[in-house]
Amino acid sequence: MLRQLLRKILFDNSCSMCGKNRVSQGYICKQCDLKLKEMSFLKKRNGLYYIYLYSDFRDVLWDFKFKNRRLLAENLKIYIKDLIATLIEDEKIDLVIPVPVSEKRRLERGYNQVEEILEACKIKFESIERVRNTEHMYNLKSPEKRRENIKGAFLIKTDCSGKRVLIVDDIVTSGATLMELKEELESKHDVAEVVLFTLTVVRKYFKK
């Protein structure tokens, strides 16, 4: 019993997407590979670029974030590398900034999954830090309160002035963090344009 359990933990080679088929190389089985290739194209809605609906991609992201399958990034680049590169070219992006995770979460996981993906895709980026957790923006109605709330939430050392900046996230739910970062860049860093991109987005985001 114990031996079986250990085997499962140490030699788990089930596909990250379907959780059923065994894989000998990487983390995605042949069937899911075909499915992913069909699903992987860039979409834009409500000012947000995205590739997958979260519901289609949940298990892959879960494995990546919580099962310590860090090398999944190498698998994912097959599907997304060209899409991000094209977006950067089409939108004439000067600077790519991944959404930072809180220090607590980074220490728990040992890595920032968005940065892992960008590194695997060989896309240059500038890391920023989240120095303070903020209240959710939708709780704050007045512009002053919102500005107050984001004041100093992120530590951005890079010179962003006049640049077209691409913010990259892995999952967008309410969009609050993206908006916070966008507002901070626009109000304090004199950027030319902020473009938003996420690997996955929940369906509910579009129903706001």
Ligand SMILES: [Zn+2]
């Ligand atoms: Zn599979």
